[in-house]
Amino acid sequence: MLDKIKEQKLDNGLKIICLQKDDTPVVSVQVWYKTGSVNEHDGIRGASHILEHMMFRGSEKVASEEHARRINDVGGHCNAFTAEDITSYINSVPKDHLTMVLELEADRMQNLTLDKELFETERKVIIEEYHTYMNNPVAKAFLEFRTTFYEDHPYQVSPLGTLQDIQSVSRDALESYYRRWYTPDNAILVVVGDFSSPDMLFNLIAEEFGKINSGKDTVNRTEIPLKSHSSRWMKRRVDFDVPIVLTGYPTPASASEDALPLDILQVIISQGETSRMHKEIVRKQSLAVMAGGMNHFMKHTGMSLFFAAFTPDTSHKKIEAAIKTQIETIKKDGISDKEIEKVKNITLTSRTFELFSAEHLCQRIGYSETVDGDYRNWVRKLEDLEKLTRDQLIEAARKYWRDDRKHTLFLKPKKVNPLLFVVGLIRRILPKRK
C-alpha cells in the first residue's frame, strides 16, 4: 500500500497525503492540526476543545453551522475530535463534492470569525457536554485517575478541560490560540477516496490553501516523557453497581520502537477469549466477570491499561494480584510462537477489513502522521511484526510494566446489589460441585 500513498508539501508548510481508492464514489478529507490539550495552560484548559466547537460556528465565507449543513446537504457527514496532541476535522462526502470540502477547510483554517455572541452560546453547549461526561461515575473517576497518572506532565489535564476555565476563557484568548496553532505548517491534510489523480488533487489543494500564511510560533514540543512515576493506589466509592479495578503503567511515546512489542503483548494478555487474562482470571479462577486491557500511546508518553469487572463478593486484592500475576508471567516466561502467530493473524484480518473504508484509512494515516510523526509507521506495522524477537517482547514488558511505576484504581460501588452478590457466590459454588 505504501507505494500508492502520495505526498506533497506546499511552500507554506502544509503537508498533503493522499491515497486513491475508487471502489466507492466517496472521498474523505481530513485536516489534522498538531495541537491539543498539550499546548494549553492554566486559564485556557479546554481551549482546544472549545476551538473545535467554534470551528463550526462561522468563518468569513461560511455562516454559523453552515459547514455541517453543507456537508449534510450533499449526503456526507462531518465530525471532529480533540485529543492531547491533535485536533482532527473529518469530512466524508460523495466524490463530486471534494472541492467544496477543500474550500470550507481552507476558509476556516485562516478566517474563523469567533463571533462573541455565538461563542457564549457555544460555551453553554460545551458546559452541557462537560456535565454529560461528569455525570458518568466511571468516566469521572477515570479522569481523576488520569490526572494523578500524568502528574506534572502536560497531559495531566484532559482535553475536556476544567469547568472553571471553560466558564471563564475569553474570546480573545481563544483567538490567540487559534492564530498560533491553526496554521498550514502545523497541519496535515489527508485525502482518501475516489479522486481523479494525485496531481489533480495537489493542484486543487494548492489553489485553496497555497495563499495561507504559515505560522510564526508553531514549534511543537520535543518529546516529554513522564517524570519519575512512583506506584500509587486509589479507591473511589462510586454510584455504579459493578466493582472495577484498573491498573495503568506508563509507556513510551507512540513512535518508540517499544510501542509495537507492547501492542503485541497487550493482544496476548488481554484481548479475546483466548487471552491470558480471560483464560485465567475469568474462566479458570472465576474471579472476574470480564477482564481486558488496552494501550493508549500518545506523542510523548502513554498508558498500558488493564481492567477487570467483578462481583462484590470478590476481594479487589485478589483481582489486583491476578492481573499482576499475568504480567509477571509474561516478564518471566515470555510468550509462545503460537501466540505470536495469533497476533499476526488478528492484526492482518483487522487491517484487511479496515481497507474497505475511506474514512477509516484516512484517520489511520492522519493519526500516524501527526502522533507518530510518520504515516508509514502504521503501514509498516505488519512487516515490523515479522521481525520482532521474543526477547524484545519480554524486554519491553520488563522495561515498562514495572510494579514500582504502577497506578491502580479500585472503584467500589456505594451500594451493593444483593442479587449480584448472591450471583457471585453461586457461581463460585457451582464449578466446585462439578
Added chain:
Amino acid sequence: MDFHYTFPAIDEQVLSNGIRTVWLPDFRHQVLTVTLQIPSGRFFDSAGFEGTAELTAGLMLKGPSSLTSEEFAEKLEHAGATLFADVKEEYTIIGVRILFREADTIVPLFWEMVTEPSLDAKEFNRLKKEMLTGLQAEFADPSILANRHFNAALFGYQHPAGRNRSMETVKRITLAQVTEFYTKVIGPVNCCLVVAGACTIEDMKNRWEHLFENWHKSSDKDSKQNHTVSVLTENRIRIIDKPEYSQATVILGHQGIPELHKNRIPLAIANYILGGGNFSSRLMARIRTETGKTYGINSQLNSLKHFGTFTIETSTQTGQLGDVIRSIVDVYTTFIHSGPTEEEIKKAKQFVLGNMAFELEGLNNVVEKLLWLRFYGRENSYIENFSSLINPIDANLISQVLQSDFAFSHFVIVAVGRETEITAQLKEFGSPKYFKPRDNPFRK
C-alpha cells in the same frame, strides 16, 4: 437528483432446507464473511423471561458440541477470525469474518457452531453472570433507563416491545429454557445466509453449499406475540430519580409506523428535517444552536415489521428541562401543522441519496443491506431504483402524510434526573409516575 448503484453480481437460491442463500463474490480484498440472519429475536422471549434470545445467541457463540469452548475459541482466534452476533427485536444475526485463506477451516466450524451448538452449562452460567453484571452497569446510564421506561409506558406489559430484560427476568432463565428456545425457534426455514468474499460463485457453492444445506430442523417462526399498539389518549409521564446527576435526560415520543407502510419514506424525510438531520434539523437549530441548551438532540423514526416508534432524545441541565421540553413540543407542533419547506425537502432528499454511497461502502455494509432487504421481502431493485422513491416527494405529500399518519396530540415523556427539581417542571404536561433506577418499570 440521481443516485446510481448496481449491486455486484450475485447468485441467490433457496436451499432445500429453506435457507435463502446469497452468494456474493468480492475480490477487492482477500477476506470472507458468512452472515446468517435468523427470523427470530427478542420478541420471541416469553413474558417474564426476557433475555432468553440473547443468552441463546451468546451461548451458540461458545462453540459446537464437538469442542470445548476453549478449544473453539483457540481455533477461531488463532486464525484471526471475528465472530459476531446481534439480537434485534425481530431477527438475530450471527456471523464470522475471516481472511480468505482460513475459509476452509473456519466456515465448517462456524456452521457446526450454528447447527450443533454445545449449549454447555458452565458457559451458560458464565454468560448469565456476564449479562447480569452488564445489567447492573445499565443503572448508571440515563439513556438506557429512559428508553426502557419509554417502551414500558408506550407499549405496556402485554406487548413484547414494552418488556426488556432485567435482573429479575435473566435470573429466572434456565439452561433448559435456552435449550428449548434453540430447539423450537432456531432453524433453517426462512433464514437468510449471505456468503461474501474473494471467491467465485461456483467455487463458493462447490465448497459450502452441501454444508449449509445439511441443516434439517423445524422451527417456529411465529413469535405469537400481540403487536397491537394502543393509541395514546393522554400524556404518560415518568420520572426516574437520579439525584446525583446535574443533567436530566429526556425522551419524548409516541407510536410510529411499520417499515412496510406506504408512507415510510416520506416520513423518514420528514424526520430528517425535524430532528434526524443533525445540524440540518429544526430541533438541533432551536435547542442547541440558538440557545445552547444541549450538546445534542435527535429524533428517530424506528420501524419494525408490525409497528414503530418515534422518539426525541436529549440531555440538558436539570433546571432547564421544562424550557427544553416546551421548545421541543413547539418545534414538533409547528412542524406537524405547517409542514416542511420545499428547500428543506430538497436538502433532505439530497442527504438521503448522497448518503447511500456510505451505506454501501465496504463488504460488511453491502452484506448488511442485502440482509435488510430480504428480511422485508425486498429485492435489490429497491436500492438500485432508490431515486425513483425519493424524487417524487414534495411538501404537499409530506404535509398530507404528517396529518394522516403522524399527528399525535399526546406523548410519552420520560425524564431521568433529580426528581425534586424535575417534578415541578413537568406538571404542565401531566401527572408523572415516579421510579427509582432499579425499580421494575411495570411495578406502578
